[in-house]
Amino acid sequence: MYICKNQAYIIVWNVVLCCVFYSYPNVDIVSVSNMLLGSNSGRCIEYGSWPPDSPSPVPGYQQQLAVMTMSMGSRMEEMQVQEEKLDTAMALSEIRTQLQELTKSVESCQSEVTGIKEDMISMRNEMDIVHHVKDEMEELRDVVDRMEDLTRRRKSRLLEQGLTAFLSFSIFAAVLGMLQFGYNTGVINAPKKDIERFIKEVWEERNKNKSMAKDTLEETYSYVVSIFAIGGMLGGFGGGMIANRFGRKGGLLLSDILGIGGGALMALTRSTRSYEILIVGRFVIGVHCGLSTILVPMYVSEIAPLNLRGALGTVNQLAVTIGLCVSQILGVDQLLGTNDGWPVLLGLALVPPALQLLLLPMCPESPRHLLITRQREDEARKALKKLRASNDVEDDVEEMKAEQRAHSQEARISMLQLLRSSSFRMPLVIAVTMQLSQQFSGINAVFYYSTTLFTETGLQESYAKFATIGVGAIMVGMTLVSVMLMDRAGRRTLHLYGLGGMFIFSIFITISMLIKEILDWISYLAVIFTLSFVVFFAVGPGSIPWLITAELFSQGPRPAAMSIAVLINWLSNFLVGKYFLNMKNLLGNYAFLPFSVLLAFFWTFTYNKVPETRNKTFEEIAALFRRNSIVRFDHIKANNYIND
Numbered sequence: 302m303y304i305c306k307n308q309a310y311i312i313v314w315n316v317v318l319c320c321v322f323y324s325y326p327n328v329d330i331v332s333v334s335n336m337l338l339g340s341n342s343g344r345c346i347e348y349g350s351w352p353p354d355s356p357s358p359v360p361g362y363q364q365q366l367a368v369m370t371m372s373m374g375s376r377m378e379e380m381q382v383q384e385e386k387l388d389t390a391m392a393l394s395e396i397r398t399q400l401q402e403l404t405k406s407v408e409s410c411q412s413e414v415t416g417i418k419e420d421m422i423s424m425r426n427e428m429d430i431v432h433h434v435k436d437e438m439e440e441l442r443d444v445v446d447r448m449e450d451l452t453r454r455r456k457s458r459l460l461e462q463g464l465t466a467f468l469s470f471s472i473f474a475a476v477l478g479m480l481q482f483g484y485n486t487g488v489i490n491a492p493k494k495d496i497e498r499f500i501k502e503v504w505e506e507r508n509k510n511k512s513m514a515k516d517t518l519e520e521t522y523s524y525v526v527s528i529f530a531i532g533g534m535l536g537g538f539g540g541g542m543i544a545n546r547f548g549r550k551g552g553l554l555l556s557d558i559l560g561i562g563g564g565a566l567m568a569l570t571r572s573t574r575s576y577e578i579l580i581v582g583r584f585v586i587g588v589h590c591g592l593s594t595i596l597v598p599m600y601v602s603e604i605a606p607l608n609l610r611g612a613l614g615t616v617n618q619l620a621v622t623i624g625l626c627v628s629q630i631l632g633v634d635q636l637l638g639t640n641d642g643w644p645v646l647l648g649l650a651l652v653p654p655a656l657q658l659l660l661l662p663m664c665p666e667s668p669r670h671l672l673i674t675r676q677r678e679d680e681a682r683k684a685l686k687k688l689r690a691s692n693d694v695e696d697d698v699e700e701m702k703a704e705q706r707a708h709s710q711e712a713r714i715s716m717l718q719l720l721r722s723s724s725f726r727m728p729l730v731i732a733v734t735m736q737l738s739q740q741f742s743g744i745n746a747v748f749y750y751s752t753t754l755f756t757e758t759g760l761q762e763s764y765a766k767f768a769t770i771g772v773g774a775i776m777v778g779m780t781l782v783s784v785m786l787m788d789r790a791g792r793r794t795l796h797l798y799g800l801g802g803m804f805i806f807s808i809f810i811t812i813s814m815l816i817k818e819i820l821d822w823i824s825y826l827a828v829i830f831t832l833s834f835v836v837f838f839a840v841g842p843g844s845i846p847w848l849i850t851a852e853l854f855s856q857g858p859r860p861a862a863m864s865i866a867v868l869i870n871w872l873s874n875f876l877v878g879k880y881f882l883n884m885k886n887l888l889g890n891y892a893f894l895p896f897s898v899l900l901a902f903f904w905t906f907t908y909n910k911v912p913e914t915r916n917k918t919f920e921e922i923a924a925l926f927r928r929n930s931i932v933r934f935d936h937i938k939a940n941n942y943i944n945d
Contacts, residue, residue, distance in 0.1 A: 474664050477656055478590075479597050479624070484653065491633065492646060495639065499576065500513075500521050501518055524580060526879070527878040528584045531587060532587020532588040535587075536591020544863075553593070556592040556593055557589070559589040563584075566581055567647035594871075599851055606689075614844070618783075618847065619784060627773075672701045685697050715861055727910070728854060731911055739846045743896030744803075780844060782839075793912065793913045803834055806833045810827065
């Protein structure tokens with residue numbers, strides 16, 4: 302068999318050339334083929350030998366190969382063209398897809414650009430509004446600064462106001478009601494034995510000379526003493542309503558009728574041979590005094606200039622101490638402290654209300670009440686012109702209008718509403734605690750039973766009565782001192798000094814009672830301790846509770862707050878008057894120790910809670926509590942946030 306070597310090459314290289322052409326389409330496959338097969342294309346491999354006469358097959362195969370190569374080349378070119386078209390179509394499709402995505406992206410960008418433009422326009426408008434608000438805030442700040450400057454100048458002018466003759470007359474006419482309160486507080490002390498003798502005589506006459514037990518006699522006398530406080534509670538409870546309905550001046554005039562009636566009843570006690578008349582008279586005069594303890598401080602604080610409000614407010618307590626001292630002086634044995642003179646001593650209680658009934662109609666109604674409560678500005682201006690002795694009262698009117706604007710935002714408040722209100726809770730707690738610090742300090746035990754206390758420490762009864770007069774005299778003198786200090790040292794400072802001094806000397810009183818039986822001269826030291834106790838009472842707790850209660854509240858809640866405070870004052874007054882002797886019998890020489898504990902508590906409370914109100918307007922004091930309330934509320938919210 303003969304196998305052509307060129308034939309094998311043709312088959313192999315044909316495949317190779319196809320691969321080369323496919324990989325390199327630009328190569329001329331014919332030239333490559335001829336170059337590869339060229340002169341050696343007819344050479345054969347002889348496994349045997351060609352037939353001698355047979356022609357060589359190589360040229361035919363070469364021709365077929367060339368044809369096939371050209372055919373494959375054209376076919377490959379067609380395939381290349383088709384592939385290029387296919388690639389072009391795929392590229393165009395991909396480009397079209399990308400263009401569509403790009404179009405969508407452009408449309409999205411256009412919408413975003415439109416939104417951004419709208420946001421920018423909105424921001425520009427908001428910036429314009431912010432600039433406008435900023436300009437308005439600057440204008441408002443300028444207005445506030447001008448108003449604050451005007452308020453400071455007006456307040457400085459108010460602080461320069463002085464005491465006029467007509468203002469002094471009006472205050473004198475008003476504080477006669479407080480003089481009545483002091484007189485009836487102390488008048489029952491000196492004639493204690495004479496009154497007990499009268500009660501015993503009447504009771505035995507009614508019971509056919511049956512002897513009256515000592516306990517029954519002391520119980521009946523305690524009612525004579527304490528019924529005065531029950532009447533005071535009733536008057537204090539209704540004082541706020543009367544102040545709003547009839548005004549401060551009108552309420553005092555109505556109260557004077559009760560005062561005259563109560564004094565007349567007590568004067569007729571002996572002639573009627575009825576100690577019940579004495580109890581009724583004490584009750585009626587107590588109602589009168591309860592009304593006075595609300596209306597007088599309210600009236601005085603509202604007509605007084607800002608710089609004199611503290612000093613003139615202390616005049617209330619000065620009148621109380623004068624009434625107390627007068628009752629003690631008249632109650633000595635050499636004057637009316639006798640078995641025949643004590644009804645006259647008690648009946649003289651009708652003199653202060655009768656005098657007030659004559660003088661007070663000449664005085665104006667409270668300008669603050671006229672302007673804020675009644676909206677009578679013209680009448681308020683007339684009253685101010687009389688009280689200030691000047692036609693220029695604009696500063697006072699503007700100060701009242703500032704309070705009126707604040708008052709217009711709050712309705713008239715009843716006692717129940719005041720008790721429920723959280724915004725007035727702290728001022729009300731302070732007012733009530735201040736009243737308790739006055740009555741539970743132990744001072745009423747001294748007022749009601751000072752003669753008994755002095756005799757039990759070893760003094761003779763005659764000396765004990767003069768020592769009681771000393772109590773009243775020291776009250777008057779130290780109250781005069783507190784008048785001068787009130788607007789210099791401040792309410793809070795004086796109250797702290799007063800409570801602190803009373804605490805110290807209450808301890809000393811207890812010590813003197815414990816060693817009175819060991820040392821004879823200790824009775825005189827006990828008198829000194831008691832008088833010192835009274836001195837510190839007059840410095841602070843005697844006058845400040847009445848004054849500061851009226852200052853802590855604005856015009857709307859003031860009457861209700863005064864009613865609650867005075868009600869508490871009279872209730873504690875009643876409890877001390879009714880049960881001090883029982884407590885003394887129970888505790889013996891330690892009877893003043895409960896007062897020492899309470900004084901320590903009141904001092905701590907005053908130090909931590911009571912603000913200074915000196916030289917502050919009513920609106921400034923109310924704003925102080927509003928700020929404190931906001932601070933406490935923010936603190937509570939912060940704590941709740943932290944806990945959450």
